[in-house]
Amino acid sequence: MSWKRGAYPEFGLEDVVAAVFLLKDAKGRKQISEELNLGEGSVRTLLKKLSHLELIESKQKGHYLSEKGLKKLKEINSLFSEPKEIEKIEGMPAYALLIHNPPEFKSIDLRDEAIRFFAKGAMILVYEKGQIIFPEDGRPLKDTLPEIAQDLENLELKEGDLIVITWAPQKAHALKSAIHVALFLKKGELPRDILEVVE
Structure with a gap:
């Protein structure tokens, strides 16, 4: 057949x-x-x-x-936030998404997942003690990318949140690659009905 x-x-x-x-x-x-x-x-x-x-x-x-x-x-929304469009990165549409209570992760793995899912680039950050930082070395985002740091301040950040930023030439790819990273970490906790849509 x-x-x-x-x-x-x-x-x-x-x-x-x-x-x-x-x-x-x-x-x-x-x-x-x-x-x-x-x-x-x-x-x-x-x-x-x-x-x-x-x-x-x-x-x-x-x-x-x-x-x-x-x-x-x-x-x-109790697992992760809706992706919010932020200012362009490398001239491409970019989205930021918060993952609440993230499990242990390696930034490089999450970046790889985003790129595997059509993102051109990705940034993995955490919100700790009132600051958005790079988890590898604790560097505050505002020291390297102040405009993006300011953009992210509009999000409802909670202590320990993981922040995923993805960008791609196509808006839909930037949006869905951020969701892809959230699903990579949280798929097992999604409501059953949502999983059923693709089964």
Whole structure:
């Protein structure tokens, strides 16, 4: 039996989580497709699965999270934050994301994961004693990259938070590579319904 891989809608867990963040507000299929850089067929399947799990509702103005979906979003937010766009790095779109109560990690492994997932570059930082620092040597970010440090101060930082910054030529790749790093550390704690979307 032959089949064409391209005929199958393809999306990953990163797309599912990004879609949940996006659907806090009503969005049309075309807008989701553009923001996630996913084909409309894949977006249609993704929305169908989210709807089947009763995580979203749809109206004329678009698709949005249901009560159950909002509950799952809260559970995700207790693990890691929604990626926030920050100022460009190396002229590329960049996103920052906070991972709460991170397990032990090696910065190099997390950077490698981000780059494996289409990021052009990644920075791994921690928030300790009121400062954003590089975990390897305790260097404060504000000493080397004051503009980025200032940008990050708008985030709701908590002691011990891990900060992941990723950048890529495509906005969707920068966004999803940050989520990918969060999933690399926290996938096992995700709500079951979210994992079911890709199973």
